[in-house]
Amino acid sequence: xxHAFPLESDPLxxxxxxxxxxxxxxxALLESICQGESEFGLxxxxxxxxxxxxxxxxxxxxxxxxARAALQARGWPIQFRSTGGTPVPQCPAxxxxxxxxxxxxxxxxxxxxxxxxxxxxxWCDWLRALGVAEANLGAAPGAYCDGRFNVRIGERKLVGTxxxxxxxxxxxxxxxxAHGAMQVGETPEALVxxxxxxxATIGDPECFSPSSHIALGQxxxxxxxxxxxxxxxxRLTEAPPMA
Numbered sequence: 001x002x003h004a005f006p007l008e009s010d011p012l013x014x015x016x017x018x019x020x021x022x023x024x025x026x027x028a029l030l031e032s033i034c035q036g037e038s039e040f041g042l043x044x045x046x047x048x049x050x051x052x053x054x055x056x057x058x059x060x061x062x063x064x065x066x067a068r069a070a071l072q073a074r075g076w077p078i079q080f081r082s083t084g085g086t087p088v089p090q091c092p093a094x095x096x097x098x099x100x101x102x103x104x105x106x107x108x109x110x111x112x113x114x115x116x117x118x119x120x121x122x123w124c125d126w127l128r129a130l131g132v133a134e135a136n137l138g139a140a141p142g143a144y145c146d147g148r149f150n151v152r153i154g155e156r157k158l159v160g161t162x163x164x165x166x167x168x169x170x171x172x173x174x175x176x177x178a179h180g181a182m183q184v185g186e187t188p189e190a191l192v193x194x195x196x197x198x199x200a201t202i203g204d205p206e207c208f209s210p211s212s213h214i215a216l217g218q219x220x221x222x223x224x225x226x227x228x229x230x231x232x233x234x235r236l237t238e239a240p241p242m243a
Contacts, residue, residue, distance in 0.1 A: 012230040014044050019051040019079050019090045026098040026177060027082070033100050033175035034166050041100035044233055046184075050091035051079040052194055058087070058202075067201035076194055083162045083179075085145040089194045093185035093215070095229065097123075099178045099236055102168060111174070115163045116149035119178040122235035123151045123159060130220050130228060142212035144195045151180065156214035158182055184225050188213035 017025060022045040029041040052071055058064060059080070068078050076089070090096075099119055105111035120137045127135035137149050140157035151159035159182040166175045183191060188210040196207050216225055 012044075012233045014046060014095065014226065014229055016048045017045055018049050019047045019053065022047055022090070022096060023053070023079065023081060026096075026179060029098055029100040030164060030166065030175055030177040033102050033168065033177075035169055036171070038100075039102040040237075042098070042233055042236060044095060044097045044229060046092055046095045047090050048092060050075065050089070051077050052087050052198060053079045053081050053090050054087040055082075055084050056080040061202050061204075063202040067198050070201050071194070071198060074194075074197070083164060085147075085160075085162065087195050087198050088145050088160060088181060089191040090181070091186070091191070093183060093191070093217075095182050095184050095225075097180045097182070097232070097236070099176075101176045101178075103174050103176050104172070105174050111165070111176075112163060115165075115176050115178050116161055118239060119161060119180055119236070120149055120151050120159075122239050123180060123232065126228070126232040126235055127151070127153070127158075127216075129231070130224070132216075132219060140212045142209035144192065144208040144213075146212075151182070153214050153216075153219065155212075157212055158214050158216060183213065183215040185217050185222055186215060187218075188215060 025043055025045060029043055032038045032041060071078060124135040124137065132153055134154045136152050138152055139148050140146055140150050140152055140155060143157040145160050147161060149161050150157045159180045162179045164177045168175050192208050192210045192213060199206055
């Protein structure tokens with residue numbers, strides 16, 4: 001059983017849960033919006049352990065049991081998440097930020113794009129404030145779990161982004177959870193290698209490229225990143241609501 005991991009009293013503090021606890025924190029954040037208990041939530045966490053996190057549908061793949069055992073032997077247990085995409089490594093080298101909001105929406109395409117912009121643009125502004133001039137949103141061909149709204153440095157993926165939307169109980173409003181996972185430490189080769197090991201073991205020919213990824217520690221000292229993190233969370237707090 002996964003035990004609850006209490007939120008820090010300081011909403012701008014970086015938390016250090018397990019991977020399972022961090023995923024549960026995000027679920028609780030979204031659920032609080034769905035139940036009408038709050039209209040805004042924000043959490044930043046970096047796990048003290050590590051896991052390869054993927055959609056549960058991967059469990060049905062041929063070779064999954066063998067891949068799970070092989071990764072476990074390498075110190076990378078598998079965890080499941082509610083969103084789609086490809087496997088993503090979680091470890092102390094990754095900082096996650098989850099933003100939850102209560103929103104009134106019109107078309108699905110409009111609110112999805114808005115959600116990614118709502119998370120990604122303040123993130124790019126924060127990176128520029130750190131001196132990273134080439135921060136932008138876009139795809140990074142060759143990256144694992146690629147999408148149109150990665151936060152990139154140049155054309156290399158720094159932050160993978162995802163969204164979940166649910167109906168607010170007893171309302172026409174929607175609850176949004178937007179999530180970003182940013183590699184800060186280690187090298188792209190180290191984390192991409194874990195994903196590729198899983199791909200190879202299940203017999204999937206798709207192989208991902210370290211050159212499509214970048215760790216922020218490669219361009220900004222890691223200690224400076226963590227000390228500047230409250231500024232990122234403040235920017236995400238202060239960004240305007242959906243028009």
